[in-house]
Amino acid sequence: MSCRHCGSGQLERLGICAFGERDSTLLRCRQCDLTQRQPIPDETALAAMYADTSPDAMDYAIAEHPAWSDARSLLGARAVGAALRVLDIGCHTGAFLAALPGHWRRFGIESATAACAVARSRQVEIIAPRLQSVDADWCGQFDAVTAFDVLEHLPDPALALRSAARLLKPGGVMIVSTGDIDRWTFRALRGAHWYWQTEQHISAVSRRFLALAGRDSGLVLSQFRTIAHRRAPLGLRLHEAMQVCYWYCRLRRGVWRAPQRLLQALPTLRHLRHAQLPAWTMTLKDHCLAVLEPVSR
Ligand SMILES: [Zn+2]
Numbered sequence: 001m002s003c004r005h006c007g008s009g010q011l012e013r014l015g016i017c018a019f020g021e022r023d024s025t026l027l028r029c030r031q032c033d034l035t036q037r038q039p040i041p042d043e044t045a046l047a048a049m050y051a052d053t054s055p056d057a058m059d060y061a062i063a064e065h066p067a068w069s070d071a072r073s074l075l076g077a078r079a080v081g082a083a084l085r086v087l088d089i090g091c092h093t094g095a096f097l098a099a100l101p102g103h104w105r106r107f108g109i110e111s112a113t114a115a116c117a118v119a120r121s122r123q124v125e126i127i128a129p130r131l132q133s134v135d136a137d138w139c140g141q142f143d144a145v146t147a148f149d150v151l152e153h154l155p156d157p158a159l160a161l162r163s164a165a166r167l168l169k170p171g172g173v174m175i176v177s178t179g180d181i182d183r184w185t186f187r188a189l190r191g192a193h194w195y196w197q198t199e200q201h202i203s204a205v206s207r208r209f210l211a212l213a214g215r216d217s218g219l220v221l222s223q224f225r226t227i228a229h230r231r232a233p234l235g236l237r238l239h240e241a242m243q244v245c246y247w248y249c250r251l252r253r254g255v256w257r258a259p260q261r262l263l264q265a266l267p268t269l270r271h272l273r274h275a276q277l278p279a280w281t282m283t284l285k286d287h288c289l290a291v292l293e294p295v296s297r
Contacts, residue, residue, distance in 0.1 A: 001027065001038060003027075003029035003031065003032060003034060003036065004034075004036055004038075004155055004156055005029065005032050005034045005036075005156045005157075005158050005213075006029060006031050006032040006034070008029055008030065008031035008032065010029065010030040010031055011027040011028065011029055011030070012027065012028045012029075012030060013025060013026070013027055014026040014027065014028055014035065014190040014191050015190045015191030015192065016191050017037055017191045017196035017197075018191065018192065018196050018197045018277060024037045024038060024039060024040070025037070025038055025191070026190065026191040026196060028181070032158075032209060032212060032213075033205075033206050033208045033209040033212065034156075034157070034158070034203060034204075034205065034209050035181045035203065035204040035205070035206070036155075036202065036203050036204075037196065037201070037202045037203070040155060040202045041199070046153075046155075046200075046202075047111065047130070049199070049200055050111050050112055050153075050200075051111055051112060051113065052112065052113075052114075053092070053112040053114075053115060054114065054115075055092075055093050055112075055114045055115045055117075055118045059092070059093050059095050059118075060095060060230075062095070062096065062099040063231065064230055064231050065096075065148075065230065065231070066227040066228055066229075066230075066231050066287075066289070067148050067149075067177035067227055067229075067287065067289050068095075068096045068099065068148065070225065070227065070289050071096070071146055071148070071175045071177070071289065072096075072099060072100060074173075074175060074223075074291065075100070075144055075173075075175075076101070078143075078144075078173065079101075079104075079143075082143075083101075083103045083104050083105065084100075084104045084105070084143040084144055085104070085105040085107065085141065085142050085143050085144075085169075086100060086104060086105070086106060086107065086142065086143065086144045086145075086146065087107040087108070087109070087127070087138075087141075087142045087144070087145045087146070087167060088106075088107070088108050088109070088124075088145075088146045088147070088148070089108075089109045089131055089145065089146065089147040089150055089160070089164060090109065090110065090147060090148070090149070090150040090153075091108030091109065091110050091119055091124060091126075092110060092112065092115045092119070093115045093118035093119050093122070094106065094108055094118065094119030094120075094122040094124035095122075096146065096148060097119070097122065097124050098122040098123075098124075105125075106122070106123055106124045106125065107124065107125050107126075107127050107142070108124045108125070108126050108127070109126070109127060109128050109129070109130065109131055109134065110126055110129065111129040111130055131160055131163050131164065132163065134163070134167065138167055139166045139167060140166070140167070140168070140169055140170070141167060141169065142167050142168055142169060142172060143168075143169055143172050143173070144168075144172060144173050144174070144175065145164045145167055145168055145172070145173075145174045145175075146174070146175045146176070147160070147164065147174075147175075147176045147177075148176070148177045149177060149178060149229075150176070150178070151176060151178040151203060151205055152178050152179055152195065152201045152202070152203055152204055152205075153200055153201065153202065153203075154202070154203055155202060155203065156203070157178075157203055157205055157209075157213065158209075158212075158213035158216065158217070161174070161176075161210075161213050161214060161217045161219065161292070162213075162216070162217040165217040165218055165219050165292075165294065168294055170294060171294070171296075172293075172294065173291060173292070173293050174219065174291070174292040174293070175289065175290070175291055175292075176210075176289075176290050176292070177227065177287055177288065177289045177290070178204070178205055178287065178288065179195050179201075179204050179205075179229075179286060179287055179288075180204075180205070180206060180207070180226065180286060180287055180288040181204040181205065181206050182206050182207065183226065183284075183285065183286035183287075184244075184286070185244050185281065185284050185286040186204070186286055188244055188245075188247075188248040189244065189247055189248065189251070189278060192247065192251055192277070192278055193278065194277075194278055194279065194280040194281060194282075197277060197278075197280070205288075207221070207224050207288070207290075210224070210288075210290050210292070214292045218294055218295050219292040219293060219294060219295065220292065220293055220294075220295050221290060221291070221292055222291050222292065222293050223289075223290065223291035224288060224289075224290050224291075225288065225289045225290075226285050226286075226287070226288055227285060227287050227288065227289050228282070228283050228284055228285045228286070228287060229282040229283070229286075229287050230282045230283050231283070232283035236283055237283045237284060239268060240279070240281035240282075240283050240284055241281075241284060242263065242266070242268075242269060243269065243272065243278065243279055243281055244278070244281055244284065245259075245263060246260060246263040246264065246269055246272055247272075247278045249263065
């Protein structure tokens with residue numbers, strides 16, 4: 001087996017994805033640092049997974065979504081009154097773009113038919129169904145290119161960064177958010193993390209990978225923030241953190257059975273003894289918001 005970004009054979013095994021239900025292994029490349037599920041479906045099967053995505057699937061309120069609200073603040077600070085041209089890759093229904101100032105120009109890349117219709121009703125111009133099919137005329141046309149929860153769906157996130165970098169104007173900015181494989185929940189649960197329970201998640205990045213991939217695309221990683229996927233009250237975050245601790249103990253067995261029993265004696269965690277897989281703990285800080293900017297020449 002070799003890394004599907006750099007071709008290196010130096011791959012660290014992080015376990016079977018979601019306990020082997022889908023028969024794939026999680027690997028981390030020691031050379032380029034890309035974490036990757038192997039094997040993955042072919043291009044046609046991957047594209048087919050997204051065509052029928054429901055318009056309701058990702059239509060969050062911006063206040064609940066730290067990546068969106070942080071990105072909006074970052075772009076607002078750069079705009080200083082100007083009307084930016086913003087392209088959102090995987091814009092879905094255009095919920096993020098719709099939350100930007102009304103005089104800005106909104107563009108999207110999206111393949112799900114029903115979601116595109118909603119995005120157009122929000123004054124989003126859909127320029128292509130997929131990043132690979134964007135016409136060359138769009139190169140150098142955007143002040144900002146965003147991609148929220150997109151990189152984990154791609155066989156090689158570095159290729160996407162390269163394609164997206166060409167679309168930026170000089171002095172433009174790229175903002176991406178995705179899972180950060182170096183955060184504690186990913187390190188604790190490895191292949192058992194909820195991220196790997198969906199077949200659509202096939203890659204995970206780190207700060208090091210983004211810095212290297214950005215450099216290869218003429219971009220410098222200028223900011224890297226740790227964020228949660230969803231904003232939630234402290235009580236829910238603590239509950240989810242305890243669930244991760246429970247699964248950490250359960251997966252290790254041996255001496256870890258004692259703390260596992262203590263945790264599952266708690267009324268709020270008692271149900272976990274019958275659970276087959278870790279829950280989707282999306283309120284913990286295990287994602288990143290990365291800002292990449294063209295290297296000035
Ligand atoms: Zn590699």
